[in-house]
Amino acid sequence: MTGPLSKFFDSMNPEITSYLDSKGCYFRNRPWEVDEALTRLGVTPPREFVEFFRKYEGGFGSRHISFELADIVGHAEELTQTCRDVHGFPNQCVVLSDEVADAVLVYDTLKDEMYDVDFEGSDEKLREGTLEPDWPSFSAFLEFYFLGQGRMSARNIS
Numbered sequence: 001m002t003g004p005l006s007k008f009f010d011s012m013n014p015e016i017t018s019y020l021d022s023k024g025c026y027f028r029n030r031p032w033e034v035d036e037a038l039t040r041l042g043v044t045p046p047r048e049f050v051e052f053f054r055k056y057e058g059g060f061g062s063r064h065i066s067f068e069l070a071d072i073v074g075h076a077e078e079l080t081q082t083c084r085d086v087h088g089f090p091n092q093c094v095v096l097s098d099e100v101a102d103a104v105l106v107y108d109t110l111k112d113e114m115y116d117v118d119f120e121g122s123d124e125k126l127r128e129g130t131l132e133p134d135w136p137s138f139s140a141f142l143e144f145y146f147l148g149q150g151r152m153s154a155r156n157i158s
Helices: 006-011 014-023 032-041 047-055 075-087 122-128 138-147
Strands: 093-095 103-108 113-118
Touching (some): 032 047, 047 138, 075 093, 075 103, 113 122, 113 138
Antiparallel strands (some): 103 113
16 A cells, blocks of 8 residues: 555554455545544544544454444444533543443543443543553554454453
């Protein structure tokens, strides 16, 4: 791959791009819709997050975690707005899954951290800014989600 996306995809785990490319169904046809969705959400995430969604369109399934990763266009917008309105989630956070077992996947666009947020206390810590991340970056989350590499934080394993 060449062009502006090549630097990110060259640095992204090639097993992830190979996996998604082999499926043939995840390519995004209208990448500008990602920029429009992010504008509507009022967030400016790191380039890696943006470029992932400019290239790939979800929802995505995983053999390693029960959450379906929502597409940033449409579905994640709705989920995020609902969690902001109902649960007071911070504006820099984007909700990337439907609720499963009273929890959602949340990405902090300012810290580049991913969280498995339950509604039994983690949501309060997220609002307070004291919740420890389950994955230290969006890239680390993708490696766990698609490849099972790395692991969630000990907070959710015990």
